[in-house]
């Protein structure tokens with residue numbers, strides 16, 4: 064039997080790994096800039112957490128979760144996103160009392176959704192996220208949006224569009240839902256079956272429908288932005304003002320709804336031109352209702368999450384080369400087995416100076432070892448043979464410059480250290 068990675072999953076092979084390190088480095092750098100602390104949480108949680116925390120009528124919970132029973136018959140699910148778990152941890156560890164509010168958290172790791180695999184969409188995929196908990200003010204929304212914006216700028220992703228909306232609060236939504244439902248029900252039969260089903264429970268989600276026909280039907284629908292209560296209206300205006308001050312470019316788009324019940328006020332998405340269509344690479348919003356809904360004290364919060372697979376693909380598409388800076392510093396080549404001992408001594412000295420180095424297999428020819436150095440962008444090779452031992456000088460090859468030099472045995476490590484520092 065020949066095994067393959069499960070459908071919808073993939074391997075990150077060694078010659079691709081540096082791209083992932085590059086993205087992760089940018090995420091961590093920005094987390095540090097804005098003082099977001101990392102939180103790591105389990106790969107699986109109780110199913111009910113996601114049913115409540117993500118929302119029963121969402122695609123994720125309705126169709127896309129990896130659900131399983133443990134040996135005691137309890138229902139669990141692989142995490143499809145991060146926010147529900149973070150809120151669970153926030154409540155469980157009393158994070159608002161043990162630390163000063165507000166709280167800034169970030170995460171990075173794999174998520175799981177059972178959906179039809181397509182290019183750039185996988186069943187196991189990587190997500191990063193930022194959550195700002197405990198600040199109801201527009202500055203928190205603007206900070207979160209600006210962090211995402213800056214991360215994508217730093218990643219050098221071309222033409223990122225930020226689209227922004229307000230989905231109001233419990234108060235203004237009540238009145239608006241009535242109006243929207245009236246509009247939708249008049250045209251009920253023309254909508255797709257999913258929209259028809261959602262019209263009553265969560266009418267705003269129809270804006271999320273990918274069906275072209277549904278989108279056309281919605282062109283004259285009443286929109287939330289024109290029905291905001293004065294508080295929500297002022298909050299939204301302040302978010303826009305702050306983004307202007309931060310030089311973050313955005314478009315207001317009344318169709319960005321992020322569909323979940325617990326989203327309040329600000330909702331946003333980052334989109335790129337991808338494979339000829341507009342596609343979201345990230346998004347988020349304010350979720351002032353969620354923490355209370357999951358059993359905590361009423362606490363305002365705003366967050367963002369982004370996927371990495373489509374970013375990698377779009378960087379590849381745009382032919383943006385991410386240099387592999389993780390190549391080996393020193394390859395030590397003992398020409399005979401008896402020189403392995405001294406090779407080990409040199410390797411250990413180099414490691415003490417934080418210089419990466421390995422010892423070649425003495426069965427491989429010098430020619431092949433040097434070829435390996437060339438192909439793997441190794442920086443230096445040290446060759447150790449009979450002559451080198453006798454003369455107490457090792458041959459150091461600078462692979463990139465194709466030059467070589469004899470260096471006294473006891474100065475070799477220092478020499479390479481200085482060379483690496485100067486480069």
Ligand SMILES: [Zn+2]
Pocket residue numbers: 231232233234235236291292293294295296
């Ligand atoms: Zn409102």
Ligand SMILES: [Zn+2]
Pocket residue numbers: 254255256257258259269272273274277
């Ligand atoms: Zn529809």
